[in-house]
Amino acid sequence: MSPPATTSVCELQHLPLPVTVSRAAGNDPAPSDEESQPIEAQLLPPQDGGTAAWRLLLSAFIFEALLWGFPLSFGVFQNYYTQLPQFKDDSYVSVIGTVASGLTYMAAPIIIPLVKRFARWRRRMVWIGCTSRLAQGWKQE
Numbered sequence: 001m002s003p004p005a006t007t008s009v010c011e012l013q014h015l016p017l018p019v020t021v022s023r024a025a026g027n028d029p030a031p032s033d034e035e036s037q038p039i040e041a042q043l044l045p046p047q048d049g050g051t052a053a054w055r056l057l058l059s060a061f062i063f064e065a066l067l068w069g070f071p072l073s074f075g076v077f078q079n080y081y082t083q084l085p086q087f088k089d090d091s092y093v094s095v096i097g098t099v100a101s102g103l104t105y106m107a108a109p110i111i112i113p114l115v116k117r118f119a120r121w122r123r124r125m126v127w128i129g130c131t132s133r134l135a136q137g138w139k140q141e
Contacts, residue, residue: 059126062130063126063130066129066130066133066134067104070097070100071097071098071100071101071104072097072101073097074096074097074100075097078093078094078096078097081093081096
């Protein structure tokens with residue numbers, strides 16, 4: 001007979017209720033019924049639209065395009081490669097995109113501990129990775 005299962009209870013954190021704001025009747029000459037009703041407003045932090053936000057957006061776009069752009073769009077190039085004489089009868093051309101995605105996933109357990117270990121070099125790692133990935137597009141044989 002197995003021992004009884006134990007469960008732990010975790011309470012959810014309560015979010016603050018919306019703030020009710022009523023309009024001052026003394027400022028309006030004749031408030032209508034809609035204006036005399038209280039309105040609900042949520043207090044949110046102001047939207048960030050500075051240069052730091054735009055730099056983050058651009059960096060995220062470049063990162064995602066380089067990371068997922070080639071592996072997920074390889075089907076576009078597959079037709080071209082199957083037309084070339086050296087790859088015409090090769091059945092492994094269709095595997096290239098899948099392997100590229102798989103290598104990205106398999107590299108994560110190796111790369112993440114290195115990035116955590118050498119955190120002060122993180123910015124340089126990103127620049128070197130992006131530059132080397134872009135340079136692969138201009139590689140000449």
